[in-house]
Amino acid sequence: MPPPPDKRPSREASRRAALFSEPLENPLDAGLTAHLVEFGEELRGEGVALGTSELLDAFSALPEVAWNEPTLFRETLATTLAKSPEDRAIFDLVFERFFFRATELAALTTGIGEAGSGSGDGQGNSEIDVEALREQIARAIAEQHEGAMRDLARLAIAAFAQPGEGSGVLGVDVQRIRRSLELRTDPQADVPQDDPRSEGLPREGIRRFEQLLRQELERQQIERTSSLPAARPLHELDRALPSGPLQDLASVHRVVTQLKRRLKTQGQEHRGHRRHAHVDMRRTMRASLQTGGVPITLRYRPVRPRRPELFVICDVSTSVTSASVFFLSVMHALHDSFRKMRSFVFIERVSEVTDVFERERDFKAVSEAIARDAGVADISGYTDYGRVWGELLEQIQDELHPRATVIVLGDARTNGRAPGAELFAQIAARAGRTYWLNPEPRLYWNYGDSVIDTYAQYCEAYECWTTAQLENFVKVLTAPEATRP
Amino acid sequence: MPNLPDRPEEVSSGLIDVGYLPDDATALVAFLAIKLGKPILVEGPAGVGKTQLAKSLAETLGRELVRLQCYEGLDEAKALYEWNYRKQLLRIQAEAQDTGWTEVQDDIFGEDFLLERPLMTAIASPDPVVLLIDEIDKTDQEFEAMLLELLSDFQISIPELGRIEASTMPLVLLTSNNSRELTEALKRRCLYLWIDYPSLEHELEIVRLHAPELDEKISRRLVEVVAMVRDLDLKKPPSIAESIDWARALLLLGATDIDTKTFNETMSIIVKHRTDIDIVAERVGVKLDSGEDGISAAAS
Numbered sequence A: 001m002p003p004p005p006d007k008r009p010s011r012e013a014s015r016r017a018a019l020f021s022e023p024l025e026n027p028l029d030a031g032l033t034a035h036l037v038e039f040g041e042e043l044r045g046e047g048v049a050l051g052t053s054e055l056l057d058a059f060s061a062l063p064e065v066a067w068n069e070p071t072l073f074r075e076t077l078a079t080t081l082a083k084s085p086e087d088r089a090i091f092d093l094v095f096e097r098f099f100f101r102a103t104e105l106a107a108l109t110t111g112i113g114e115a116g117s118g119s120g121d122g123q124g125n126s127e128i129d130v131e132a133l134r135e136q137i138a139r140a141i142a143e144q145h146e147g148a149m150r151d152l153a154r155l156a157i158a159a160f161a162q163p164g165e166g167s168g169v170l171g172v173d174v175q176r177i178r179r180s181l182e183l184r185t186d187p188q189a190d191v192p193q194d195d196p197r198s199e200g201l202p203r204e205g206i207r208r209f210e211q212l213l214r215q216e217l218e219r220q221q222i223e224r225t226s227s228l229p230a231a232r233p234l235h236e237l238d239r240a241l242p243s244g245p246l247q248d249l250a251s252v253h254r255v256v257t258q259l260k261r262r263l264k265t266q267g268q269e270h271r272g273h274r275r276h277a278h279v280d281m282r283r284t285m286r287a288s289l290q291t292g293g294v295p296i297t298l299r300y301r302p303v304r305p306r307r308p309e310l311f312v313i314c315d316v317s318t319s320v321t322s323a324s325v326f327f328l329s330v331m332h333a334l335h336d337s338f339r340k341m342r343s344f345v346f347i348e349r350v351s352e353v354t355d356v357f358e359r360e361r362d363f364k365a366v367s368e369a370i371a372r373d374a375g376v377a378d379i380s381g382y383t384d385y386g387r388v389w390g391e392l393l394e395q396i397q398d399e400l401h402p403r404a405t406v407i408v409l410g411d412a413r414t415n416g417r418a419p420g421a422e423l424f425a426q427i428a429a430r431a432g433r434t435y436w437l438n439p440e441p442r443l444y445w446n447y448g449d450s451v452i453d454t455y456a457q458y459c460e461a462y463e464c465w466t467t468a469q470l471e472n473f474v475k476v477l478t479a480p481e482a483t484r485p
Numbered sequence B: 001m002p003n004l005p006d007r008p009e010e011v012s013s014g015l016i017d018v019g020y021l022p023d024d025a026t027a028l029v030a031f032l033a034i035k036l037g038k039p040i041l042v043e044g045p046a047g048v049g050k051t052q053l054a055k056s057l058a059e060t061l062g063r064e065l066v067r068l069q070c071y072e073g074l075d076e077a078k079a080l081y082e083w084n085y086r087k088q089l090l091r092i093q094a095e096a097q098d099t100g101w102t103e104v105q106d107d108i109f110g111e112d113f114l115l116e117r118p119l120m121t122a123i124a125s126p127d128p129v130v131l132l133i134d135e136i137d138k139t140d141q142e143f144e145a146m147l148l149e150l151l152s153d154f155q156i157s158i159p160e161l162g163r164i165e166a167s168t169m170p171l172v173l174l175t176s177n178n179s180r181e182l183t184e185a186l187k188r189r190c191l192y193l194w195i196d197y198p199s200l201e202h203e204l205e206i207v208r209l210h211a212p213e214l215d216e217k218i219s220r221r222l223v224e225v226v227a228m229v230r231d232l233d234l235k236k237p238p239s240i241a242e243s244i245d246w247a248r249a250l251l252l253l254g255a256t257d258i259d260t261k262t263f264n265e266t267m268s269i270i271v272k273h274r275t276d277i278d279i280v281a282e283r284v285g286v287k288l289d290s291g292e293d294g295i296s297a298a299a300s
Helices: A007-019 A031-045 A053-063 A070-081 A085-110 A132-144 A145-162 A169-180 A201-224 A247-265 A283-291 A317-336 A354-359 A363-373 A385-396 A421-430 A452-456 A467-476 B009-019 B024-036 B049-060 B085-094 B103-106 B118-124 B141-153 B184-188 B199-210 B217-229 B240-253 B260-269 B273-282 B287-300
Strands: A309-315 A341-346 A350-352 A406-411 A435-436 A460-463 B040-043 B064-069 B079-085 B114-118 B128-135 B155-158 B161-167 B171-176 B189-195
Touching: A031 A053, A031 A070, A031 A085, A053 A070, A053 B024, A053 B103, A070 A085, A070 B024, A070 B189, A085 A201, A085 B189, A132 A145, A132 A169, A145 A169, A145 A201, A169 A201, A247 B199, A283 B079, A283 B085, A341 A354, A341 A385, A350 A385, A385 A421, A406 A421, A406 B085, A421 A452, A421 B064, A435 A452, A435 A467, A452 A460, B009 B024, B009 B049, B009 B079, B024 B040, B024 B049, B024 B171, B049 B128, B049 B171, B064 B118, B085 B103, B085 B189, B114 B118, B118 B155, B118 B161, B141 B155, B155 B273, B161 B171, B199 B217, B199 B240, B217 B240, B260 B273
Parallel strands: A309 A341, A309 A406, A406 A435, A435 A460, B040 B171, B040 B189, B064 B128, B128 B171
Antiparallel strands: A341 A350, B079 B114, B155 B161
């Protein structure tokens, strides 16, 4: 987590002062050092947990490589600064943005401009053979030739984007140029056999070319206006839970892995199975050496944490669609870590989806399979809690026992139907612990048709609409039980 | 013993000599680790050659490989050191009656009675070694915490003996399948390397390095099929080792082309789950008959 924004300037300043006050022994000059520290700050701002020791590692690593080579420089920074696949993805984005802006800023301050570009003389326009250009670009993309693509991107802009005609929105311009260039992934029949376009172009290459186009357009814009546009953050931190399936699955995964880890290592050993402990001969003998070979202190095998049995019951009705997508991804990630876990989805009726998760690995496939096969929306498509509890009780009452944990995910909006609280109470009474996660802010609870209080008397209810709240819930779930009747 | 490399390219060519084809990032990180004396944390899906990287590095550097395979419940006694208590007991019993207590005590907590476990071996070795701590994510957090002392200072504290410091700098590799997130403290001390499945061209080179007799055309087709299978989101996607095995199997069978029949017969080499086999047979087996173009279009 990055430091709170209000404290950052002072910390940044002190860090910088500390770095500059010591003599620089390595070949890096203060200018690059300062830039790298700034780069580190920017990574922190995007949520990469970056320590001073990592920056120092980067500094000690750079003199070892020929870092004036772009890829070496980048990889060296990446290996010392970004320590997980997610961080690496952020690193790549920030790297691109940061050094692009730094270069442009330097060009602006030193007054280096490119003669001709952006000034609208249209010099090469008539001379550029458009068809040849198309073929060259296609070839460069097919061969993934970075340098050639970069050069050709500039040519393409010169050929197709007359200054003054630009829409002002970079994305629109990029797409317009791409269309004019006729870059497509599907095979094109009307070109010669040896032309790479006859087999279609790789999607990855086209995407890269678009990136270069965008970068080049942005560069020209900066040169035209002689100012840097405001920096855009990559994403907002501390926002609500993801609503789209692809939005920020990484942060969900982080929370889930923590959930797994805590379940595995924490708290469970306080459950009092001492009676069943086995004597660990090896450790007992080792301990006996302190008493001259007489085993006075017995050592026991550690009691392995008992994995709680989970029953996860998840609302997938429209009122909580966005949240349920998130819930499902959590369930999906959890499914691998418990041997005994059953998952259910419900709207009007309840349906077990445990085997869907066993069969399908892909998140998208799971959501589709649930929508298709579960058959939970019977007639109206509105949640019917009373009926759901009844069906659920029938299905799982024989398997509930005091060590089972039931987690319900839903907004407790009954659509005016009977809440069936007495049935829910029966479920909660049979299970050891029952939790309710509500994707609505507490402010809206019990407002309108929400009957969360009716259920809350039988279970512990938590609001859960940010990742921080989910983490809190994780803590509660895995905390050692203080008192149990 | 070969000299330490001065440039990333030397690491790269050294690895190629022992049959490991690294990509640029891998060679660079290995080079930096050797230069800076920092451990490498290698992550990536199963079967992309994380363990092999350690073995090959040991081979090319001419060092001994000390391997610690991690598992749930691994503790200090099995990873670091243990007192050889049987020997200690015998010693106490064999001791003459009149020997003083102090001498016996000094005696039985000497190095003669210490059983070295992998981490200790790596630290105490007179020659530099390559230490591979495999699948660190399988252990619990307590063990990770114990590793911290070793990884940052290359030393081990034994209460009865004192501190044992490394006389030579071991090259440490930790591998993880990312089945649980490692602590920040551990990550902070390591260089990070993410190895993914290789690109088509890269894997083709690897296959050709290990099965050079296989026809070029079949090799290419083989890696294309493997890439296609990996795209299917299986329980266990085929690893690089399995593509090599498959190439060798095809060589033994004298296959001239990968068609549906050959594929169905030999599929079990690369796909090892019942449900996976059904999916692959359904999605890939059919495409194979549509000819060369179908494959390359689908794989690209």
